[in-house]
Amino acid sequence: MWKNVVNFIGCDAEYEEAGIVLYGAPFDSTTSFRPGTRFAGQAVRSDSYGLEIYSPYQNRELTEGEVYDCGDLELAIGDSKAVLAQIEETAGKILDDGKLPFMIGGEHLVTLGAVRAAAERYPDLHIIHFDAHTDLRTDYLGVELSHACVIRRCWEILGDGRIHQFGIRSGEKYEFDWAKSGHTDFHPFVLEGLSDTIREIGGAPVYFTVDLDVLDPSVFPGTGTPEPGGVDFLTLMRAVTEVCERVDLIGCDVNELCPPCDPTGASTAVACKIIREMLIAAVNR
Numbered sequence: 315m316w317k318n319v320v321n322f323i324g325c326d327a328e329y330e331e332a333g334i335v336l337y338g339a340p341f342d343s344t345t346s347f348r349p350g351t352r353f354a355g356q357a358v359r360s361d362s363y364g365l366e367i368y369s370p371y372q373n374r375e376l377t378e379g380e381v382y383d384c385g386d387l388e389l390a391i392g393d394s395k396a397v398l399a400q401i402e403e404t405a406g407k408i409l410d411d412g413k414l415p416f417m418i419g420g421e422h423l424v425t426l427g428a429v430r431a432a433a434e435r436y437p438d439l440h441i442i443h444f445d446a447h448t449d450l451r452t453d454y455l456g457v458e459l460s461h462a463c464v465i466r467r468c469w470e471i472l473g474d475g476r477i478h479q480f481g482i483r484s485g486e487k488y489e490f491d492w493a494k495s496g497h498t499d500f501h502p503f504v505l506e507g508l509s510d511t512i513r514e515i516g517g518a519p520v521y522f523t524v525d526l527d528v529l530d531p532s533v534f535p536g537t538g539t540p541e542p543g544g545v546d547f548l549t550l551m552r553a554v555t556e557v558c559e560r561v562d563l564i565g566c567d568v569n570e571l572c573p574p575c576d577p578t579g580a581s582t583a584v585a586c587k588i589i590r591e592m593l594i595a596a597v598n599r
Contacts, residue, residue: 379597
């Protein structure tokens with residue numbers, strides 16, 4: 315008898331045999347503009363069947379490796395601290411079992427839970443961060459646990475020199491000044507310099523977080539805080555593939571798809587394809 319489960323295409327392995335575990339974090343309670351990212355996991359799973367498991371860009375198939383999709387977590391949506399604790403526990407269990415946790419957000423705050431788990435197990439952890447926004451605020455309207463503050467909270471764990479930011483084109487002046495003063499490795503507006511950064515990181519463990527609003531809204535309008543001036547699809551696809559292939563990847567996430575903001579489904583298709591390319595690159599390392 316078949317199990318009544320909708321998973322991401324090609325992610326049919328059992329947990330015990332999988333090298334990568336896909337899990338959803340349907341949380342958007344600190345969204346500062348347009349909510350709806352909690353629906354991303356469901357949307358990408360169903361729409362992934364519009365793709366193939368084969369990537370002509372990499373000449374590889376997703377099923378060349380073993381990926382388990384455990385579905386969306388049942389999160390205590392009204393309590394940010396409890397949600398982050400649930401995500402940290404989940405990511406920690408996956409890491410302790412020798413597998414790579416791959417999270418589908420959700421808004422960007424969800425990254426903090428996974429980074430807490432990763433940093434506990436990898437004290438020399440680095441983060442590669444693709445985003446339109448700095449996410450370096452000390453607080454947002456008095457709230458420290460906000461998607462606008464997530465990378466600042468991660469910096470409080472890791473410290474200077476271990477967060478590498480690309481594509482940033484929006485934020486408060488003090489965030490830009492703080493980043494440029496050397497607290498983060500800051501590459502605003504573009505993804506250029508990525509290859510050099512990967513080479514400098516060397517064999518250190520890396521957590522990779524991709525906020526899809528790094529894309530231009532003409533490519534990806536379905537996000538809560540669209541920001542014109544972003545990268546195109548092929549640029550992002552090549553960059554995420556390079557990261558997943560070349561670094562010592564110990565965890566990653568893709569976040570900020572907001573399906574209700576793009577009823578055409580084009581943004582969900584973009585997210586599906588980015589996730590597929592990352593999975594294929596990661597399973598074939």
